Amino acid sequence: MDHTFPTGLYHPLIMNKPINHFSTRIWLVLIMLTMLTFAIGEEVAQGKAVMLSVLAIAFIKGQLIANYFMGLRYVSWLWRGIIMGYFVVVGGMVAIAYLL
């Protein structure tokens, strides 16, 4: 089901122009998430929930870059799984170290 192609989604092989607009939207989301991370770092007294939120934001950013910038959205699920697994393992270990 990963490669189902519903109306409104664009495939880079077929429609080059729309994917450009789509990548612009991904870029905007990444910038907004970065500003959110900065705001958290500046304003919020940090606790465990904040630490986990910042890691969750990093996870989302990593997925957006891997799937839409690196283009893994359209390759075998194994590669997406490896990158997602990497973020889960590294982020998870970091979280464990912080919660100790």
Next chain:
Amino acid sequence: MNTNAALMNEDGVLPAEDLPGDFAIWIFILAEMLVFGVMFIVYAFARAHQLEVFNASQLTLNRGLGTLNTIILITSSYFVVRSVAAIKVNDARQSARWLLGAMALGAMFIVVKLWEFNEKFSAGITLETNDFYMYYLTLTSFHLMHVLMGMIILGCIVFKLRNGDYTAAEHFGVETGASFWHMVDLLWIILFPLVYIIH
């Protein structure tokens, strides 16, 4: 959507594409990510043993410059996406322009990072000041080397693009270099919150 239908199988599913670029670069990317991943985890556990030292030292970092560099790197990655899209429609000139933009942003990243290091060195901070600064300087310099290496790779691709070596049909090299550049971005996405933000 008729063009899409031609590529779909009977279940309405598009076939998976091959990995963008050379398979070898993906093995290299995984190896690099593994090395950085181990360093990130080691940093987190080292911090757990010296909470006060790490928290106090981390507060001296310039989070504004760290955020600026994150924005610079994400934007450069976006430029690389546009470059790959341009060569896919055979526009080598535009593809080279986007890559030059990405390289300029890479240079900005390096300038900002050196500025930040200069701030720390001027304050008398070195690798030996404490464990936090040792990790901060080592992790960020190691990452900086990758930015530099990425810029050299992108520079070679620009040269080849201008030479007419890449087309819509053959742009393997562009995708290979792009994948490496995105990896540099991906690693910073973890490094930035880990070292600058969470405490």
